[in-house]
Amino acid sequence: MLVSAFAFGGVPGLVVRKVFKEADIYVSPTLLNEYRRVPLELEAEGKITHLQLEALIASIAAFVTNAKVVFPHKRLSICRDAKDNMVLECCLEAKAQFLITGDKDLLEVKNIPFSLQIVTPKEYLKCN
Numbered sequence: 437m438l439v440s441a442f443a444f445g446g447v448p449g450l451v452v453r454k455v456f457k458e459a460d461i462y463v464s465p466t467l468l469n470e471y472r473r474v475p476l477e478l479e480a481e482g483k484i485t486h487l488q489l490e491a492l493i494a495s496i497a498a499f500v501t502n503a504k505v506v507f508p509h510k511r512l513s514i515c516r517d518a519k520d521n522m523v524l525e526c527c528l529e530a531k532a533q534f535l536i537t538g539d540k541d542l543l544e545v546k547n548i549p550f551s552l553q554i555v556t557p558k559e560y561l562k563c564n
Contacts, residue, residue, distance in 0.1 A: 437557060439471075460504060463526065470522075475493055517539075517541040517542075524545070
């Protein structure tokens with residue numbers, strides 16, 4: 437959702453602004469690596485221009501500057517897409533209340549062994 441917010445705006449962009457005002461933001465080293473890798477892949481695939489890449493990197497950097505870094509100690513194997521477990525591991529370590537995502541694999545996760553609400557950006561905008 438973070439890349440969508442900064443690359444394309446819209447509802448994810450509104451969510452990022454709301455989160456900045458109202459919530460704590462958490463990342464893990466694995467997520468930071470993802471934030472480094474994905475923008476470069478988008479440019480290589482022709483989905484964004486170089487100018488958009490630079491803006492995206494600057495926006496993500498500003499976002500993570502305000503984040504708290506957690507170091508997950510527990511490995512999870514919950515999500516259908518194993519690569520998405522890193523997000524849940526970060527949430528577990530951070531004791532996060534919400535995970536805001538448009539990722540269908542994460543949205544379909546059931547029976548989470550800790551307290552976490554997985555919501556879409558639109559659902560999060562309706563909270564509070």
